[in-house]
Amino acid sequence: MERQATIKDIARTLNISTSTVSRALRNTHDVKIETRKAVMELAEQLNYQPNQLALHLLKKQTHTIGVIIPNLDYVVSTMVKGIDEMALEAGYTVMVCQSNESYGREIVNTKRLMDSLVDGFIISQSGETNIIDHFKKLQEKKKPMVLFDRIASGMKAPKVRIDNEEAGYLATKHLIEQGYKKIAILCGPESLELSNNRKDGYLKALKEHGMKIDKNMIIYCDFNQDYAYFATKELLVMRSRPDAIFAIADKMAIGAMLAIKEKKLNMPNDIGLVGMNNDPSTRLVTPSLSTVEMPAFELGKTAAKMFIEMMNSDKDMTNEEIVLRPKLIIRESSTKMINTSK
Amino acid sequence: MERQATIKDIARTLNISTSTVSRALRNTHDVKIETRKAVMELAEQLNYQPNQLALHLLKKQTHTIGVIIPNLDYVVSTMVKGIDEMALEAGYTVMVCQSNESYGREIVNTKRLMDSLVDGFIISQSGETNIIDHFKKLQEKKKPMVLFDRIASGMKAPKVRIDNEEAGYLATKHLIEQGYKKIAILCGPESLELSNNRKDGYLKALKEHGMKIDKNMIIYCDFNQDYAYFATKELLVMRSRPDAIFAIADKMAIGAMLAIKEKKLNMPNDIGLVGMNNDPSTRLVTPSLSTVEMPAFELGKTAAKMFIEMMNSDKDMTNEEIVLRPKLIIRESSTKMINTSK
DNA sequence: TTGTATGCGTTATCAT
């Protein structure tokens, strides 16, 4: 049991050629029924497994998808589960590398996966990335790729994302309707298209309701709880402080929440708060956190599906883009009406 | 740029043999300096990259580690980050497959990774697993493996875990010292060694303090918030209900917390609660949740380190076991003394 | 129906 049995072993034992064994095993062409039976039996007995490495070399593909993600928090994990499920179904294996929001680490990971000769990539960029040469290089090498969620701007590739403008719009409109007058946005790193799209939705809602736009209320911000905490602290000491905040990720909203509590401000009466992603923790904090939910599992699944479709067809999918819809979940942190009316 | 340049291309262009090119590239043996220079230059120009697939076939190894985990929650993600970091450093790539606590899925994943010909495995078993034939099969195929965190019992392999008995002991002792008299434990699936070890720690603390053991207070329980929620509901309607609960994972503690709140019981005065893992959400819930923290990143790193050591040496490490120490973090959900004294 | 020869990209062994 030390060494894996190979086709050669079977051929030698049965006194036939390796090609015949190969054909018998895969039941291709015509193989005499007796030889085939003999081969099958011996294969079974030796517990023969085709050597994938050899097949990889031969076919020049590995049936492996490289997945590049910025972190492993709740939403991203959920997306990865979606990718994983779809990939498994289609006979692909997945190699996940997370960059921890670091540009340098993302480059290393890209190279790693490239060297491992994955057949292609499914990519969500890091918050730090604004140069995308490493992704372009993959395309020069003709590696198929699907971009998802955090779409790297300037790339030509099929894309799967949610409607980020809608997300920003929904959250902001909700806050306006709750009677908040001065709404700030913690809108993520400027390098991300997603940040700007959510901000656009925020702006759209403000304009639509005839509210004026204050640049001091637009805070670019790392995807990270501490950063959001400090940013919020600064917001709260301003002469004319915001009376509501939309943070484009729950972990940022949690950071904001800590700063707000520290200032002894009451949510939702003194200040409203909406996050995004519907992290499990949002249900548990006090007050419970309103949030914009996205179909994360679905999004991952769709990305993988698109990837597989791309591998199996030769049509140009470069310009395809699938956009899923976010959904507002209203909880205590932003429902001023109810609280003020009591 | 369509096709990757190979050694053959270089050899043909320079009118030398592939062996010379190979040697020049790797600077082995004696190669005339001029030929070497020429080779290097052309390689650079053609952007030559050695084909890993070919090397894999030749060396019969892939420099890839298969990582099998039960889920992707906070602690596990952190452990994976540790594995990842160490692996990267040692030139390994990591393939992560999560079983979602499903035995069937775990088997599929094991097979998937086996087929992808990973060099070995780093494994934390699913909560559902009690038959371990699929792991034993890996050993029959001489695949090196390291077990970590949720150690599959009955396996002979190097292990990295925390002191689970200590964890149970710390939590329970703390609750006793806070004056709780009837302490229940949500101790995870019976199939996990880790569950039983934590339970042993719980028992040890009870005995040490002369408290009697009530079998009704020992609840086996899936690693899952909902399950813990229902289990706690049942605990709370008992004639003599517990006045404190230790849940061996934070997500179970959160489920318990929901049930407790629903019953309008006050934490920590009516009932104390301690979780485990130091999930970020534990800081945010109200009351904040006491918890037993484990060095998750370190644990992952150590597991990977052990794996790599095993690959690089030929000594038998089967019986090695590294045990890291957990740490109690006291928060509001269990600090009765302070609350009752006010 | 089966066998022979060749190739996938690389390295190692043995010559020269």
Add this chain to the structure above:
DNA sequence: ATGATAACGCATACAA
């Protein structure tokens, strides 16, 4: 210092 050849495990075009 360099080249020819075989080998890793498999599949396939071509022959028979």
